[in-house]
Amino acid sequence: MAVASKNIPAPDRVLVRRALISVSDKTGLVAFATDLFHRGVQLVSTGGTAKALAQAGLTVTDVSDVTGFPEIMDGRVKTLHPLVHGGLLAVRDDPEHAEAMETHGIRPFDLVVINLYPFEEVRQAGGDYPHTVENIDIGGPAMVRAAAKNHAYVAVVTDPHDYESVKLALEADAGHLSYEFRKRLAAKAFGRTAAYDAAISNWFAETLGIEHPGWRSVAGRLAEVTRYGENPHQQAAFYVTGERRPGVATARQVQGKQLSYNNINDTDAAFELVAEFDPARTAAVAIIKHANPCGVAEGTSLKEAYLKALACDPVSAFGGIVALNRPLDAEAAEEIARVFTEVIIAPGATPEAEAIIAAKKNLRLLLTDDLPNPRAPGLTAKTVSGGLLVQSRDNGVVDDLDLKVVTRRAPSAAELADLKFAFRVAKHVKSNAIVYARGAATVGIGAGQMSRVDSSRIAARKAEDAAEAAGSAEPATKGSVVASDAFFPFADGLLSAVAAGATAVIQPGGSMRDQDVIDAADEAGIAMVFTGMRHFRH
Known part of the structure; x- marks a missing residue:
């Protein structure tokens, strides 16, 4: 049953006279609290936060002095008290609430500054089970949610990055905070607790091996707002989830203009x-273009x-993304810089390579310090109308x-090596995927077609175009091997590869007509290998 509202209007401005401060991350804390103190704001705090403020020479009231009850159970119980939560939740213009405050000696808080136990950091660091559980904050989220719900009277700050904006707002309005400002802080606060709880629930599911929890939460922290989405009329932003996986979300951008939505998507691919x-x-x-490889x-x-x-498809490589599995060196940097490239991503770069790339001021260089583990477990998600597909x-x-x-x-040793190479690449090509390879290089790629035969033909045509551009007498598919991300439902796809010059094939198998294809x-007279594993990528 829903709780009825009394429809008491919120004040446009609230004078900040009393603040409750309890933070785990003390970045910028002393400077912010000092500004509040000099404005005559009474500071109420807990544990380590109170100690830090006192050491900075600020007068601070310990929350135990407010509640008349000491912190107990290793600090697990300290703020869960009516004299705290009454001060957070009281609707001051409601006569009944005002009477209760008077009766029980409850004083209101106008500002709450809270950030939570570092659960996400402990989880990412691989803390053991008891240590991770101990870093689940209880009192912090309770106070944040209470203050955010009562934003009609209370401003709640959950992010040290917001200290400056709160300070400027107080300066601009003689120590008051507006209703619109308080609403925005409340919205951010609920977003923070939602993400925090999502991290906890996902950790439990992961730790306990629950593949499909009854409620699935996905949360992220805003990293940047992009200029637009896939197209200029779409709005977009990039959120990071905190997953411990090297990549575009964790990379350090050495130089270049802001990444676009498409840049981020393609660079990840x-x-x-x-x-x-x-x-x-x-x-x-x-080398990636529109989330598909045009050369590997x-x-x-x-x-x-x-x-x-580059030789696989030099036309498509123009304006592409280049990813390397080793630190970028000067020789490679010089070659890459010859072709218009949007982004280079690598585990590292030599100073010489960075200097070469610096001459291309718009070229983004991202360094990750490591590579993602292709064998590591994890989840991917995709939105559909009214739902979320998670796998x-x-x-x-x-x-x-x-x-x-x-x-x-059977394939020769050289063919087998190229077959494995081609199948690695096919895993990352949009379905239906066909990849021709020779000498540990792609020589033709067909992607994203409704028919596997069409993918095979497109890949062969790409190879012909590349041969013509290079002045070669014949395409590199002659004597190549071919990989398919899924089985050939009919022999026509295989025969198309044979016509292009392939001598060996790798595919998952599993079709009702496997024997026809064999x-x-x-x-x-060609060799064929079954993998037993399909790599659809839609």
Whole structure:
């Protein structure tokens, strides 16, 4: 049953005379509290916060002196008291509330400054179960929600970044805070507690192995507002979830203009792809355009890998995203800088490489310090009308699969290496995906088609265009291998690859007509390997 409102209008301005301060993150605390103190605001605080303010020479009242009850149970119980929450929740213009305040000696708080126990940080650091549970804040969220609900009379601050705006608002209105300002602070406060509880519930689900909890929460912290979304008429912003996964969300931007919505999406796709290649084994480069790879290659150096990747589709690479699995060096930087590129993302960069890229002032350089682990578990989410689709991350890696040769001819060692390479790439190509590879480099990619045959034909045509641009007599698909992200439902897709010059095929298998496809491969004299794992990417 809903609670009825008494429809008491909120005051336009509230004079801040008494503040309750209890923070875990003490960044900027003393300067902010000092400003409040000099304005004649009475400071009430708890535990370590009260100690920090007192050490700064400020007069502060301990919350235990307000409640007449000491902090107990290792500080778990200190603010959960009527003299605190009454001061937060009282509707001061309601006669009944005013009478209760008078009767019980409750004094109102006009400002509440709270930030919460660092649960997210402890979780990210991999704290053990008891330590993580101990960092679940109870009193903090209770006070934040109480103050935010009663924003008609109370201003609530949950983020140290807001101290300056509160200070300026107080200066501008003789120590008062407006109703509109209080509403905005309340909205942010509820967003903060929602994200905090989401982190806790998701941690429990993860820790207890609950794959599909009854309630699923997804939360993020605003990192930046982008100029627009996929298109100029769309509004967009980038939120970070706090997942411990190296990538665009955790990267340090060394230079270049602000990332766009599409830049962020494409850069994530590029870095996740290049992370499939172990940097201890090989240098690898991925070039991405519109979330699809237009060239991927391995090499003995980043420069070699980049040039091989570029050769796959030099036209599409213009204005693309370049991802590297090793720190950017000067040689690779010089080559990349020759082609108009939107973003470079890498685990690091040498000073020489940074200097070369600095000459391209609009080129964004992102450094992550590490690569994401392609085998690591995790979740991905996609919105649909009225709902949210959540699934586990596709963390299947071809090196971990039991590959099965299904044709009379087995692939050679060189073909098998290229088959594995091509299947790694196909995992990151929009379905239906066809990838031709030769010499640890893509030579033709077909993506996002309704028909797998069309994807195969497009990939072959791309290879022909690249050969023409390079002045080559024949496309690089001659003598290549081909990977398909899903099974061939009919033999026509396979025959299209054979016509393009492929000598070996890797695909998941599992079609009702597998035997027809195998027979067609045997008739053409090519090798075929089944992986048993599909990599649809929609």
